[in-house]
Amino acid sequence: MNLPKVVSDLVKTQNNFDSVAYANCFSETAIVYDEGKTHKGRKEIEHWIADANERYEATMQPLSFEEKETESILKAEASGKFDGSPIVLSYHLEIANDLIQSLSITG
Template identity: 75%
Template sequence: MNLPKVVADLVETQNSFDSVAYTHCFSETAVVFDEGKTHHGKKEIEQWIADSNERYRATMKPISFEENETESFLKAETSGNFPGSPIVLTYHFVITNDLIQSLKVTG
């Protein structure tokens, strides 16, 4: 599967639980929506993913990738320490200047 570099980097850093490298995939003003919460900017995103990595130890296995003029969509089998694992989640990206500006995770 041919993923944009920033999305491939995100998957790789998630699967190695590298919260700092994961955060480098985002712009300074990025926003993440996950589990009913919104995280603004790199500092909040790093805190969110570090906490998530500690609690869930989730890894991603890409299943499909689509994009249009404004958004990209990655479906991934996500496995970890949470009820119902593994599940398929959809990662909705807005990518600007090769960095993630927005990420929304849905079931």
């Protein structure tokens, strides 16, 4: 599967539980929507993913990637320490200047 570099980096850093490198895939003003909460800016995103890594130890296996006009959708199997694992999640991404501007994760 041919993924943009920033998406490939996102998957790699998630699977290595590297919250700093994960956050660096995002712009300084990026927004993440996950589990009913909004995380704004690279620092908040870093804290959110560090907490999620500690709680869930989730890894991602990309299944498909689709680019649309204003967003891209990565479908990935997430496995970890959570009920229902593994599950397929959709990562709705807006990418500009080789950085993620927004990410919304849905089940």
